[in-house]
Amino acid sequence: MVPTLSAPPTQLLVVEDSELDYELLLALLARSGHPVRARRVEDDAGMRGALRDGAVDIVITDHTMPRFDAFAALRVAKEHDPDLPVVVVSGEMSEDLAVAALRAGADDFILKSRMSRIGPAIARSLQAATERRAGREAAAALAESESRLRALTRHLETVKEEERRRIAREIHDDIGATLTAMRFELVSLARQLQGQQPGQDPGQNPGQNPGQADAGSRLRAISNLLEQAVAASHRIQHNLRPPVLDAGLVAALQWLVQSFASRTAIPARFETNREDLPLPAECAAAMYRVAQESLANISKYAQAQRVAVQLFAAPEEVTLEVSDDGVGFDPGMLQATPGFGIRGLVERARGLGGWAEISSAPSRGTTVMFCVPTHGGPKPEQKSGLPSEDPK
Ligand SMILES: Nc1ncnc2c1ncn2[C@@H]1O[C@H](COP(=O)(O)OP(=O)(O)O)[C@@H](O)[C@H]1O
Ligand SMILES: [Mg+2]
Known part of the structure; x- marks a missing residue:
């Protein structure tokens, strides 16, 4: 709905050197029944003073004045408030001038010979300014909530890494220590059973009876199971807490790609243009998790x-690219999938001041690109929670 100039009165700031034209404007507005409160100024200082002094809802400016003009008035108005509506009034009919005024931010351009248009022009300009303000406020609120979301994502990633580190340490300290003790006990039990001297190979005692031989083979089976448990515990610790910080990102990615290739039997190669890449811990951890x-x-x-x-x-930045020649998918359907893997990595990149891009199409393979600045990303809300030692 187009607002009328109804109460409370609209505060007009009229930039006009001619007292007569000003009176004419007021008379026209009075006749249209819109309550206004107006003030006239005629130069830069007057305009700035009026804007400083009190609320102005709209500026109506003449095009040419002895010491001022509409373009300068537009600049002063927009400097004061980018959403403040401005209507330019001109005695001269020129399409170029009208276009230039609108480009410079005027809401309307009116010829002095058609001043009857002023009432509706003011109403429309006020409405447009209200919409601009609302749009700007909505955009600011959206930016604010996006930045809060980024901070939250970043915080969650830190908490997740801290939690993984805690679990890795517990596995190392509790299970790892117990497995080591069991290994020790098993070796000494095997020796005891076989009456072996240190250094002698278990199961190589010619004087043992069948019961001892059976116990010996069961001990070997337990020992194999134990080795598997030790390997599993190392693997779990490694996954929970990759040695990114101590061995460096390049070595960690090398390990990750090699173990992917041997686990899946899919040939996978890793390439880098830098063998040694000192990165902030948070960046390195993000790169590693994205590759994972x-x-x-x-x-x-x-x-x-x-x-x-x-x-x-x-x-200034480091980019990770993971590509496959597989079945691919339509990235448009990501909105509808419940998975958080790709969504998480896009958020993670934003949180670090970078970007992530997924390009894929059915039967065309998939490429994930993840790029973050090596410094100068958004400041962390808290320091990265990544530890400096690997609990392996
Ligand atoms: N390399 C890929 N090749 C084919 N499809 C993929 C690939 N990566 C992701 N997708 C598709 O994108 C979807 C979303 O992935 P993601 O966000 O990691 O969630 P999730 O792994 O939990 O399903 C997957 O369900 C899959 O359909
Ligand atoms: Mg996934």
Whole structure:
């Protein structure tokens, strides 16, 4: 609905050197029944003073004045408030002038010979300004909530890494220590059973009876199971707490890609343009987790024949690219999928001041690109929770 100039009165600031034209304007507005409160100024200082002094709802400015003009008035108005509506009034009919005034931010352009249009022009301009303000406020609120979401994502990632580190440490301290003690006990039990001297191979005692031989083979079976448990515990610790910080991102990615290839039997190669890449802990952890998630997706969905992981370091940013030649998918359907893997990595990139892009199409393979600045991203809300030692 177009608002009328009804109470409370609209506060007009009229930039006009001619007292006569000003009176005419007021008379026209009075006749249209819209209550207004108006003030006239005729130069830069007058206009700035009036804007400083009190509320102004709209500026109506003459095009040419001895010491001022509409374009300068527009600049002063927009400087004061970018949404403040401005109507330019001109005695001169020129399409170029009208277009230039609108480009410079005027809401309307009126010829002095058609001043009867002023009432509706003011009403429309006020409405347009209200919409602009609402749009700007909505955009600011959206930006604010996006930035809160980014901060939250970043915080969650830190908490997640801390939690993984705690679990890895507990596995190391509790289960790891127990497994080591069991290994020790098993070796000494085997020796005791076989009456062996230290250094002698278990099961190589010619004087043992069948009962001892049976116990010996069961001990070996237990020992094998124990080795498997030790290996599983290392693997779990490694997954929970990759040695990104101590061995460096490049070594960690190398390990990740190799173990992916041997686990899945899909040939996977890793390439980088830098062997040594000092990165903030948070960045390195993000890169590693993105590679982990992308490779997990490949083994779950891609049916790929070949996988390539590339880490490319430029002076200001570092980019990770994970591509496969598998079945691909329509990235448009990501909105509708319940998975959080890809969504999480896009958020993660934003949180670090970078970007992530997923390009894929059915039967065309998939490429995930993840790029973050090596410094100068949004400031962390708290320091990265990544530990500096690996509890392995
Ligand atoms: N490399 C890939 N090849 C084929 N499809 C993929 C690949 N990566 C992801 N997808 C598709 O995108 C979807 C969303 O992935 P993601 O966000 O990681 O969630 P989730 O793994 O939990 O399903 C998957 O369900 C799958 O359909
Ligand atoms: Mg996934």
